[in-house]
Amino acid sequence: MSAQSRLSGSIELHGRTYRLPRQPTVIVCVDGFDPSYLERGCADDILPNFSKFLQTGFHTTAKCAMPSLTNPNNVSIITGVPTSIHGISGNFYLDKVTGEEHMILDDSLLRGSTILELMADKGVRVAAITAKDKLRKILNHGLAPERGAICFSAQAAASCTVEEHGISDVEEWLGRAAPEQYSGDLSIYVLDAGLKLLEENRADLFYLTLSDYIQHKHAPGSLESDAFLKELDERLGRFAELGAVVAVTGDHGMSDKSKEDGSPNVLFLETELTARWPKSGARVICPIADPFVRHHGALGGFVRVHLLGEVGANNIDEMVRYCRSLPQVEVAYTGAEAAAVFEMPLDREGDLVVISKGDAVIGSRGEEHDLSQLQGFRLRSHGGLSEERIPLIRSTPLVHGDRVEPSVWRNFDVFDLALNW
Secondary structure, three states, X not given: OOHHHHOOOEEEEOOEEEEOOOOOEEEEEEOOOOHHHHHHHHHOOOOHHHHHHHHHOEEEEEEOOOOOOHHHHHHHHHHOOOHHHHOOOOOEEEXXXXXXXXXXXXXXXXXXXXXXXXXXXXXOOEEEEEOOHHHHHHHOOOOOHHHOOEEEEOOOHHHOOHHHHOOOOHHHHHOOOOOOOOOOHHHHHHHHHHHHHHHOOOOOEEEEEOOXXXXXHOOOOOHHHHHHHHHHHHHHHHHHHOXXXXXXXXXXXXXXXXXXXXXXXXXXXXXXXXXXXXXXXXXXXXXXXXXXXXXXXXXXXXXXXXXXXXXXXXXXXXXXXXXHHOXXXXXXXXXXXXXXXXXXXXXXXXXXXXXXOOOOEEEOOHHHXXXXXXXOOOOXXXXXXXXXXXXXXXXXXXXXXXXXXXXXXXXXXXXXXXXXX
16 A cells, blocks of 8 residues: 555644655755765766756755754754754764763754654654664664664664564665675665665655765765766666655765865864963864764864863953964854854853864864874865755655745755655
8 A cells, every 4th residue: 555545644843844755755865965966977967867856856955954964964854953953963072061072872862853753653654774873773763663664774784673673684685785884885775775665665754864985085076976976876766766756965065175285184173272271171072073983084174162171251252263263264153152153052062163164174183083094085074164055856846836945945854845845
């Protein structure tokens, strides 16, 4: 029985309403989906399905949530709101009460529900598949296998169980072993799993979120990038052929962060601040840090500064002015200013927020970042305003009715785009 004949009604979350899927609906988050990849691939005529979507469906360049990182944006996508509402504004954070640093690997900091959970509660068969296992426990929030939900990662496909993931023996079922985690094939594995579930009519609503390994290593137009995009394009076309509405966006863009000689263009901000204000206890937190640091060395375009020592309001204002004067810095704010400007949760913000220019990254201290893991590649990374732009695409035309398109589309409008228009 199709979703169209089984399902009716809607859900509401954070003041937004979403109709239940009337046909199979596939939402794909392409990690690191800078618009330049789409533009170059279409110009080079290697992406026939993307080109078709752009010509006969819907396409715009949208903005992601800030910071332009994986966790905040995937959670914004599955909740339909900025981080100020759902509460997860980084991959890594400092607990302001305990002073301890933590990596976000589950949904314990999530505020409220998700579109996926509420859809499953309404009888929608949800499949949420991620490349990286770090996201699975967030996507899995409230999803119960006994209600037909499936949620697993390509990274840990070999260890799936029906009780926890809603599926088992994934490698045997899909006919191949899970790829190495540092590979573009990890993302293709996610798409192949989604396709097989659709072919077997085991889900109505799909959320498939990929890895940005290729984008961190390879620029648009490179052989490696082109090969990956062709594989992605072929799978998206297959979803559409099988009768699904396909909506595609990204969690963030990607920029080259290297100097002309190929070396990383890095500002070690904690070193700078500590030298100038030794009693401030300045601690720079890089929220890009996650279990997949080999391709970026935990260096991104957005950092939070916590002042754990002796410092007054006058010092903070002076620090902000000093940060703005540094050649790698695009903008700097107090934590309260940044929370307001970028719609981030104030209670989880640092004392300062510093964002790099498009060709630079910001770290804490040199000894905390292992750049040898770049293995000779130019540093490509994200996190700042220069990686805020991402494509937003639907495979079929919009039916406006009495709705007016927003003046600025966001990546977290993608469920609305797929289900309501």
